Amino acid sequence: MLEKAITGSKNYWGWLAFLLAVIIAGVLAYLVQYNKGLMITGMSRDVSWGFYIAQFTFLVGVAASAVMLVLPFYLHNYKDFGRITIMGEFLAISAVTMCLLFIIVDLGKPMRALNMILHPTPNSILFWDMIVLNGYLAINLVVGWVVLSSERKQLPPPGWIKPIIYLSIPWAVSIHTVTAFLYCGLPGRGFWLTAILAPRFLASAFASGPSVLILLSLLVRKLTKFDPGKEAIQSLAKIVTYAIILNLFFLSLEFFTVFYSQIPSHMTHLQYLFAGYHGYGALVPFMWASMICGLLAIALLINPRTRKKEPVLGVAAVLVFICTWIDKGMGMISGGFVPNPLHEITEYSPTPLELTITVGVYAVGIFILTILYKVAVGVKEEIGDFKPGDVAPSH
Amino acid sequence: MAVNRREFIKIAGLSAALGLGGKAAFDLVLPGQVDAAQMSRPPQALQGSHWAMVVDLKKFKSEADAMALQEICHQAHNVPTIPGKQEIKWIWPTKFEHAFTHLENRQIPPDILETPVLVLCNHCENPPCVRVCPTKATFKRESDGIVIMDMHRCIGCRFCMAACPYGARSFNFADPRNYFKDGKLPNPDYPTRTKGVVEKCNFCAERLAVGKLPACVEAAKDGQLIFGDLNDPRSEVRKTLRTNYSIRRKPDLGTQPSVYYLV
């Protein structure tokens, strides 16, 4: 099927060339980091994780969201998603790849990464994160490819794939739960030390991932002959609506517990993020922008009339993306480190080189996504599946 | 060594092939080339089963007192002086309110509030850094309770830095050797670190092994620092803790620090 990716329009090749250029810029920036060390980043003794780990955390959520297509289709026989589960699975492959790359670029000694396998340590959550992330990547590669191949042949997928598909559902939940456990099991980091971190991560995942899928669906419909279908997009919109509301609800629970209990070690981080602390407040405008985007999105999504207008839905999806990206990609990680365990304040902001590497990793992910979507859409076009109902579902 | 070890491994491999033993099979896959019987502890090493330190804050008159001890430690371990927020420090003075964040109390006498508090790795009995390390690069020595790092194994993920509730850990953002004048190292008997690994106080494991007290303790004057075996009732630390009220940093977290403070 991969041959579908090597024929395409000028725009397609131009887009790939552009991504390649960005990737090369990222690789060059990474070479500088590799030679000089992480000194080229804005990280510090106090804020020892920065943009890389934040992007990793955000993208684990995007990856997990494939389950929002797989579950309704395979467990509830929701037919409208049957045609586009592949879009979720391929998005997951791209997102997990970015996650793994972000971990690698964050390591001080990347050449020793395999020490994690040479000296396996089950009491470390990072060990389990390695297992669930790589497992999730493998599951989605196998499931996506096998199901799409069967679809191409207009045959039902082989029986052995079903258990793997069912496995992918709890597995998707596990990747974000384990990722939350990285943070919420640490004593002395009051911001993360909360049992609701994993549910919050999942809620924000099921808001951000499906909103990316809505945008991708609109884009695919515009650029190719394949239409993911109005109904499917609307169903995704409902998922996003529930999830973004839950996400902000969980955040408000956090606010209540923290500010009603008035325990300083838990309070200071939220104060720093939303109001500034002892004169430091680099993230305050971003956090409020995130809140406003989230609330605006809810207003647009909760009203059926606006939600059903696709251009408006597109705007709402962008707002959800911005809301969740700022929350996880900016506030979640450095917010936990400021103030530090000694109640001292060191702020963090990424350097240009750090951002170049970050954008480079994103470009790798988008490159993979482009190729995979090209293959998927190519198969759909080949079998004449243009609109919902064109082809009798084979699975 | 009486038996030629190559021969031994051949025999072990053969026996594994014949299904004669799991251990032998393991040796074949991961041949431990050296016989453990050939290796032993140096006889002059100080003996202890739970090293602990008492910091007597009353004996510190000024910040200079504390800085002098930091200087000694950083010289002994080739800790570079890096300006800015990517600094490396094993032991350093901070204010009472920063060291003891759980003891907020505006009515504490001003002289105590102004006393420099030396902070360092607490060598916790229940260390969170050890719990999170994905490679066992940070581990707790069962024999003497020191929380120590295997710099050869650290992958630089910095999970331990996020886990430590005392801010005791530093990361080598750059090659530390760039920060010594003309490549001259303060202590040529001790290695440096390499860029990309985490480091922290090791309770001078390398000095204990040759019968010496930790460098800061040796340099401390007038009982500022007391070091000894917490499991030995006759030790200096136990005597001191028996007769003085001591506090520890963030005891509510259950980490059980091995560094005690007298106020």
Added chain:
Amino acid sequence: MYNAGKIITGLVIFVVIFTLPLWWQVGKAAPPAPKPELPKTAKVCVEDTAYMRTSHMQLLNDWRNAVVRDQDRVYVGKDGKKYSMSLTNDCMACHNDKKKFCDQCHNYLAVAPYCWDCHLTPEQVKESK
């Protein structure tokens, strides 16, 4: 075969690139064999020469685990003597010239052990003292 021309050209290019390291060396003299200079002060090492030649890296790996992780710092050598398991302070006390000893074979084999990122060569020790 469809597209025979393209496939064969592609294969030829692949084979040429893949075997480039061999072509590159054609006509060039083989590099001189390494001549590690043995210490004049000592006749025996901790183990046999043959063993040290093939397995010093495993030995050092075991040593570093023993010292850092098990607190064992004393090694009883083949000659029954006790040695301190220290690269800089013990190995390099006899093998006191890294360039004439370690680097000889390591350069020949193009391996770059990272021991010296942290541990000091005798030269560095001298400079620092």
